[in-house]
Amino acid sequence: MDSPSERAIELRISNNKAYVWDVEDLALLRAKHHICGVLTGTLPHVSQQNVFLGMPLVLMPEEVVLLVENGLAVLVDDPTAHRKPSRSELEKWNTERRALVKTQLVKEGAKEGGGVSAPTGSRSMSEEAIRKRKAREEKRAAAKSPAEGGEDTPVFVPSTPAQAQATVPVAENSNLAHATYTITVPANSASELGWYSPEDYKYSTVKAAMQAGIWSYPSSAHERAKCKVFQDLWKKGHYMGGGIKFGGDYLVYPGDPLRYHSHFVASVIDSPAATISPMEIVAHGRLGTATKKAHLLCNWDEEKQTVSYYSVEWAGFG
Incomplete structure (x- = not known):
């Protein structure tokens, strides 16, 4: 049997979103592969709150594409893999x-x-x-x-x-x-009962999953550029999280977000020919500086297959 670090992680796809339900897979993704995702499940004893959340872990589409293209994960058609018991x-x-x-x-x-x-x-x-x-x-x-x-x-x-x-x-x-008094009744998983069989519904490539109709990302030039920029930052050793609250596509961390603050807010530009207005540059610079970050403009060149980076910070005059 393969060890947790050798086997491909199963990403359960439902409604075009990728979920991780195994705690060991979550730890492996974070510790070894620099993938954080977002916890979205409630905890058993504190279900009526949204501060401390539990399983499952939901991944960004860029994280999913990166993991599958690097052979670290496979996509599972989760609804189809579940069989209705008689x-x-x-x-x-x-x-x-x-x-x-x-x-x-x-x-x-x-x-x-x-x-x-x-x-x-x-x-x-x-x-x-x-x-x-x-x-x-x-x-x-x-x-x-x-x-x-x-x-x-x-x-x-x-x-x-x-x-x-x-x-x-x-x-x-x-x-x-x-x-x-309390009694304990062990819960059997759907796999143990034979009601869940993912082996016949696994896809090891993004293209195969798209053909099966369970996955659709990336489907545009902007989405492809985001995947390439995300992968380039990941290869440089960074951790990434969602950056919508800071006016960008990603937050870029030098290490695990549990230990470090983000250094950059990254925005993806589709191509070298794309335009960006001076007002956008000013807004990015002001917001980034106000939140103690530099704004990173990430330019994807499809022809050269390279990413160029430009950082923007607000500075005083005189």
Whole structure:
């Protein structure tokens, strides 16, 4: 079996976007291949927020093209690779899960010394626990009973409205009170169940994926120029991220963005014959300097297959 560093990373394509679902692939992309992407999934315990996100990782189209052209990744037609299970397969899967839940409930009940009341995760309290609870209630009731009452039987005085509505005493062997516990049911992946077979839907070239209709980037001169500029900066050892918030195509980092600030905001120019207005140059220079970056104008020459770079910074006069 190939090690994670030797095998091609599977990029799951859906709606013309590339996703990475494997944490090991994410680490490999970032540590070895200088590809960051953007996390877009919610975390299990903090799903209602957008500050700390989790899997999957979404890649920029330029990152996808670079990885595939360099033989580091393959494209997978994810929707087609997923097979809809039959009714009998779903019933078998549900039966096995219910059996596993029941087995764990029996084990937990035996471990705690109580019986299993239902396959919902609840069990009857043990007799010892009921006795202790009853003793605590009687002690609290005796402490709250009026000193001049002189009754032989302690009086339970509810301290909250909820307690006032639930003054029925708990009998010695009552099953009204329950304790809950958590059981673990291992989740089987679609691959393990045979419902996901990506091997027949993998594409090792961008052209093959385009012919299959699952990928469409690059499809214009500007998109091809962006791919070439991105690849040239990547070969120079830089990390790249989206630069739309700073008025460019990419942010260019000298190292991992978790450790470094970006040094450049890069804008791609399609060809040496393309024009750029003086106002654009001024705007790029002012914005870049205001955010402590230099604006990088990246010119792709299709004929010479080379990239030229021009940096713009705002400077004081006099």
